[in-house]
Structures are given as structure tokens and as C-alpha cells.
Amino acid sequence: MKKASCCLIWATIIGVILLIAGIVVIPVAKNLIHNKITEQITLKSNATYQNWVKNPTPIFFQLWVWDLQNPDEVKNGGKPSLVQRGPYSYRENRHKINVSFHDENDTVTYKEDKYYVFDRAMSNGTEDDKFTTVNIPLMLIANIVKREVDWLQKIADALIEWGEKDVFMTLSVKDLVWGYDEPLINKTVTLLQELGLPIHIDDHFGLFVGTNNSDDGWYNIKTGQGDPSLFGVIQKWNWNNTLPYWTTPTCNMVNGTDGTIFHPFVDKSDVMYVFSTDLCRSIYFTYLEPSSQQGIDLYRFSTPPDVFMSHIDNPANQGYCTPSDNCLPSGLLNMENCHDGAPLVFSQPHFLNADKAVINGVYGMHPNIEEHGTFIDIEPNTGAAFYAAKKLQANIALERVPNIKSTLKLPTVVLPVVWLNESSKITKSLADEFKSELQTPLLVIHVGTYLAIGLGAFLVLMSLTVAIFRKLREKQYKRMTEYTDAN
Structure with a gap:
């Protein structure tokens, strides 16, 4: 009995020690x-x-082009019918250059050099594939002169007719993406400059011209020294902490990181800000759902619908109306101010989360968040992005411009041209x-x-259970003994 009691005491002591x-x-x-x-x-x-x-994780830059099926109908006011083709895939290579640390304020300044290599094995076609799309240089010229006097518009129209330029054209994927020579731009821009318009446009035109073997500017970011919550946060871009593109101070703020790194100890309630040079603005991400990559538990953050809502549904977006009286429907962002006056409109692919009228303005849109949403999967302890997929769609606003004959019957719609997925996933x-x-x-x-x-x-x-059981058994034994003695 004494041995059992001793064991019980030691078990209790050990248990208390382990518990504490x-x-x-x-x-x-x-x-x-x-x-x-x-x-x-x-x-x-x-x-x-x-x-x-040098990011060790492979980065892929994939494009899907929108092939216009009925250009003749659209020229006469018909609804555009589009077919998605692709992907056309590139391996994206990044490397930080001109890195300089500033210990006095715990920041580092750098540029990031990027270049792209076409990956035929991951592509559904070649860069030489051709498709029909809008003549972006023509619409660019029309957009520039639409607010000018009639005689300037007529001069621009005469140049367009002299160049025998149609409002729609056939291009290769390579030409659309990386650029092609367009003499019409050079002649028109030169003339308009001589007439006093402050226009600066290269005659080598392409949606991503100038981005291969290049960088997107100077960054100055926090190193995380002293305050890990500021790790990677951009202090200045191109030596400024504000942007010149939008109409309110809030919308012109440079907020967050570049989207590849985040602060450690991420919480589901955090709002993760990212500055995008593609969008010429900062956007934000909120927690969506748990995720995992290669057996590692992660938090999936995504861009909520209110990021691209109209100012009516989200008053904070008032500043993205450019000019201030030109507010687009939900799901659209006017890029005219940061793309040399081009009538370029960005959205999510297939007009995800856009106004129904925008989606229904063309045939061929089938938006769903799994395929067309932008996501970042973040490891919460370190803030490392183990999966990221940035998805954007480049569109051209079709509209009728007085005195530009080729536009006079066009429907007023936002026409998709190409959408992209820039993604990176951690390797095993x-x-x-x-x-x-x-x-x-x-x-x-x-x-x-x-x-x-x-x-x-x-x-x-x-x-405790054994002690209680023994105590109950002792009481029971005592009662039985007393009963036996009494009889």
C-alpha cells in the first residue's frame, strides 16, 4: 500500500511539473x-x-489573346464576338541591380532587371500565331484628338486615310506584345507636336514594348531592420512617395510592398497592400481561405471586389476617375494618364467582378474567381509568398470620335485585347x-x-482519479466493517 501511495505521489508530482x-x-x-x-x-x-x-522560384508570364471574329459587323455597330486563344507562355527572369543600403533609415534602394524567354512547351501555339484585334495606334490617335478642335480631328483623319489604316487589324502575338513599327504614329505625332500638342509616343508600338531586358524604376524599401512589420514596405518609387496619375491624394499614395515579400507574423485580419507599376496604383488583398503548397499551410489572400468598384459603390475610388468627370463602371480602371493617352482600360480577366453591362457588352466572357482571380498564398510566420498569381486584362475603349470616319459607327464598348497571368509557385x-x-x-x-x-x-x-477511487473504496470498506460488527 505504501509503495502504491509513493507511486501515486510521484505521478502527481511529475504530472504537475510537466503541466507547469x-x-x-x-x-x-x-x-x-x-x-x-x-x-x-x-x-x-x-x-x-x-x-x-535573385528569386529562386520560377516565374511564368502567360498571355491569352482575344481573337475578334466579326470585325466587319463591329465596324458597323455590331456587338463584338471574341474567342480566347493561348496561353502563350514566357519564363520571366528577375534580378535586383544597383543595390544600395541606407543604414541611417533602414532602407535599401535598387532596380529590378527583367527579361522574358518564350517557352514553346508550355504554350498553345507560337509567337507567330496571328489574330484579329483593334488597331490600337489608330484608337490612340483618335483618343488624343477627341477633345481638340474640329480641324485637328480632320487632319488626324486625313493621315489615317492616307495611311489606309483600318480600325481592326491582323497581328502576330509577338508584334502585339513586344512591338512593331507603325509609321502612322510617327507622322501623326510629329504633326500634332508641331501644332502645339504635348505628345510623346514611340513609333515602335506594343502593349509591353520596352519591358523586356528592362526595369520598372527605382525602388526604396524598408529592410525590416528594427521593425519587421515594415519589411519590404515601399518608401519611394522613382524617388517619390506619391503618384501623378490620379485625382485625389489617397489614390496617388504608394502603399505596401511589391507583392513578392510581406511582413512576418501575418494575421487573417490583416489587409495586405501591394504597389503595382502595371496598374500605376496601389491595391490591397484580404484573407480569403486557407491554402497549402507542397504540404505547407498558408493563408490565401485575394483582391476583393471593392478594389475595382466604381466610385458610386466605393467612394474611396473617386480618385480613379480620370479626368475627374470620367468615371468608369465597376471592374474597370482607366489607364490613359499613365500610358501616353492610349484609350487603355485594365480589368480582371473576362471582366471578373465588373458591371454586368460591361460583361454583356461583348460575346465570349465567362468570368470565375478560381481561374481569373488574383491570389497570394502567404506563409503566416515568415510572410513569404509561396504562390502568387497576378491576373490582368488589357482592353481598349471603343468610341465614336467626331471627324474620325473609321470610328463613327463603332459600338461604345470596352473591347478585350489580351489577358495575362504572372505567377510563381514554390518548388519542392x-x-x-x-x-x-x-x-x-x-x-x-x-x-x-x-x-x-x-x-x-x-x-x-x-x-486524482486513483486517489478518489481509493478514498471511496476505503469508505465502502469501513461501512461494511461497521455493518458486520453490528450484526
Whole structure:
């Protein structure tokens, strides 16, 4: 009996010790993990710096072009009918250059060089594939002169007719994306410049001309030193912390990171801001759902519909009306001010989350969030983006411009030209490296801590149960003894 009592006491003592140790270890372990991540996450850390300078994760730039099936009908006011073709895939290579640290304010300045290589194996066709689309240079000229006097419009129209330019044209994928020579632009722009219009447009035209083997400007960002919550946050872009494109100070703010890195210790309630040079503005992401990549648990963030809502549905977007009295329906962003006056309108692919009238303005749109939404899967402890898919659609606003004869019967619609998916996903080898360096130690600490708490609680509960059972048995034995003695 004494031996059993001794074992019971020791079990209780061990259980209490394990229980207390487990409870005490939780905040200590969290603090150790927090400090370790904080130490490693800054751009002063060698491993973080190396992966930041040259992203080890493959990046793909994929395009789908919209092939116009009925150009003759559209020229006479018909509803455009479009067929999606692609993808045409490129491997995107990035490398930080001209990197300079500024210890006085914990920032780093750099440019990011990018170049693209066509990947035939991942493409459904070649860059030489041809399709029918709108003559963007013609619509650009029409858009520039539409607010000018009649005689300027008539001069522009005469140049268009002299060049025998149709409002729709056949192009190869390569020409549309990377550019082709368009003498009409040069002649028209030169004349309009001589007449006093401040126009600066290259006669080598393409939607992404100038972006291959190039960069998108100077960045100055926080290194995360001293305050990890600011890790990667852009302080200035091209030496400014505001933009010149929009009509309100809020819309012209440069907010967030470049979308490849985020602060550590991400919470589901966080709003993640990203500055996009493609969009010439900052956007934001909110938590959507849990996700995983290569067995690693992640938080999926996406752009909510209100990011591209009209100012009527979201008054914060009033500043994206350019000019201030030209407000587009929900789902559209007028890019005219940051693309040399081109009637370029950005949206999500297939007009996802756009006004119904926009979607129904053309045939061929079938939006769904899984295929056409923009997502970022973030590892919450480190803030690392293990999967990102940025999806945009470039459209041209068709409209009738007085004195430009080729536009006089056009329907007033937003015509899709191309949509893209710029994506990156962590590889198995990088995921395994992450697991060994962080996830496995975290798991061991968590499992060990909660195992200690569980085992301690079990031993204490078992000891209490045994003690109570023995006490009840002693009382029962005592009553039986008293009953026997009484009889």
C-alpha cells in the first residue's frame, strides 16, 4: 500500500511539473521563434538577401489573346464576338541591380532587371500565331484628338486615310506584345507636336514594348531592420512617395510592398497592400481561405471586389476617375494618364467582378474567381509568398470620335485585347528546405509543448482519479466493517 501511495505521489508530482513546464514553455518558445524569424527576415540576413536579389522560384508570364471574329459587323455597330486563344507562355527572369543600403533609415534602394524567354512547351501555339484585334495606334490617335478642335480631328483623319489604316487589324502575338513599327504614329505625332500638342509616343508600338531586358524604376524599401512589420514596405518609387496619375491624394499614395515579400507574423485580419507599376496604383488583398503548397499551410489572400468598384459603390475610388468627370463602371480602371493617352482600360480577366453591362457588352466572357482571380498564398510566420498569381486584362475603349470616319459607327464598348497571368509557385526543393529550417523545428516545439501539457494533465487527472477511487473504496470498506460488527 505504501509503495502504491509513493507511486501515486510521484505521478502527481511529475504530472504537475510537466503541466507547469508545458504552460511556461509556450510563451518562451513563441518568443524564441519570434526573435529567430525577426533576426533572419531582414534583408541584412545573408540567406534572405540572396533569395531577394535573385528569386529562386520560377516565374511564368502567360498571355491569352482575344481573337475578334466579326470585325466587319463591329465596324458597323455590331456587338463584338471574341474567342480566347493561348496561353502563350514566357519564363520571366528577375534580378535586383544597383543595390544600395541606407543604414541611417533602414532602407535599401535598387532596380529590378527583367527579361522574358518564350517557352514553346508550355504554350498553345507560337509567337507567330496571328489574330484579329483593334488597331490600337489608330484608337490612340483618335483618343488624343477627341477633345481638340474640329480641324485637328480632320487632319488626324486625313493621315489615317492616307495611311489606309483600318480600325481592326491582323497581328502576330509577338508584334502585339513586344512591338512593331507603325509609321502612322510617327507622322501623326510629329504633326500634332508641331501644332502645339504635348505628345510623346514611340513609333515602335506594343502593349509591353520596352519591358523586356528592362526595369520598372527605382525602388526604396524598408529592410525590416528594427521593425519587421515594415519589411519590404515601399518608401519611394522613382524617388517619390506619391503618384501623378490620379485625382485625389489617397489614390496617388504608394502603399505596401511589391507583392513578392510581406511582413512576418501575418494575421487573417490583416489587409495586405501591394504597389503595382502595371496598374500605376496601389491595391490591397484580404484573407480569403486557407491554402497549402507542397504540404505547407498558408493563408490565401485575394483582391476583393471593392478594389475595382466604381466610385458610386466605393467612394474611396473617386480618385480613379480620370479626368475627374470620367468615371468608369465597376471592374474597370482607366489607364490613359499613365500610358501616353492610349484609350487603355485594365480589368480582371473576362471582366471578373465588373458591371454586368460591361460583361454583356461583348460575346465570349465567362468570368470565375478560381481561374481569373488574383491570389497570394502567404506563409503566416515568415510572410513569404509561396504562390502568387497576378491576373490582368488589357482592353481598349471603343468610341465614336467626331471627324474620325473609321470610328463613327463603332459600338461604345470596352473591347478585350489580351489577358495575362504572372505567377510563381514554390518548388519542392525550396519547400523541403523551408520545412527543415523552420517548419519542422516549429512542429517539434509545438508538439513537444502540447505533449508535455497533455501528459502532465493526464498524470494529474489519473492520480486524482486513483486517489478518489481509493478514498471511496476505503469508505465502502469501513461501512461494511461497521455493518458486520453490528450484526
